[in-house]
Amino acid sequence: MIVYGSKATLLKSEFISEPCPNCNTNNSLQMSVYQRYAHIFWIPFFPIGKIGVSACSNCRQVLKDKNMPASLKLNYENLKSQTQIPIWNFAGLGVVAVITLSVMISDNQTKKKVNNLVLAPKPGDVLHIKEKDTSYTLYKLTKVTKDSVYLVTCKYVSDQEDGLNDLAAKGFDTVENALSRAEFVGMNTNKKILDIDRK
Numbered sequence: 001m002i003v004y005g006s007k008a009t010l011l012k013s014e015f016i017s018e019p020c021p022n023c024n025t026n027n028s029l030q031m032s033v034y035q036r037y038a039h040i041f042w043i044p045f046f047p048i049g050k051i052g053v054s055a056c057s058n059c060r061q062v063l064k065d066k067n068m069p070a071s072l073k074l075n076y077e078n079l080k081s082q083t084q085i086p087i088w089n090f091a092g093l094g095v096v097a098v099i100t101l102s103v104m105i106s107d108n109q110t111k112k113k114v115n116n117l118v119l120a121p122k123p124g125d126v127l128h129i130k131e132k133d134t135s136y137t138l139y140k141l142t143k144v145t146k147d148s149v150y151l152v153t154c155k156y157v158s159d160q161e162d163g164l165n166d167l168a169a170k171g172f173d174t175v176e177n178a179l180s181r182a183e184f185v186g187m188n189t190n191k192k193i194l195d196i197d198r199k
């Protein structure tokens with residue numbers, strides 16, 4: 001369940017000299033500018049717009065900016081022009097940007113590591129393999145020669161990449177498969193190797 005909605009925060013409020021359009025009292029109107037913002041799980045995500053509210057201390061009439069007479073609206077626009085969107089209105093967007101960036105950096109580091117390790121494979125390396133879009137498994141290197149790489153495949157597949165960490169404990173097949181070193185590097189070029197664990 002995602003809880004989302006909008007909230008408003010007070011930016012600026014002041015008494016104006018304009019008479020109240022309802023009771024005609026002078027100096028009784030307080031004009032306030034609010035900033036509306038969208039929130040998800042109560043974390044402000046992005047600003048939506050500003051709203052104005054006038055309140056009369058004499059007759060208690062409250063008007064939103066869209067219902068204000070022209071003279072009050074002018075006061076509201078004037079006060080609004082003195083306000084700025086608070087930076088914390090963007091907090092959620094900022095968090096998303098930071099997470100996205102760190103995932104990109106981490107993915108990039110994994111790619112670099114894999115690129116290096118496939119050029120110098122070692123027995124015991126466990127490869128995270130993407131067979132198809134919904135089929136992931138592990139290969140374990142058993143022997144490495146000048147020309148070839150020997151490996152055993154995991155007995156199980158997972159439909160998600162996240163499931164791979166649990167597969168290692170379930171054991172590998174005993175039948176060895178041989179690949180040329182070129183085929184092995186080709187697997188990485190074809191983006192089949194997602195990660196390599198080396199102890």
Ligand SMILES: [Zn+2]
Pocket residue numbers: 020021022023024025028056057058059060061
């Ligand atoms: Zn009034």
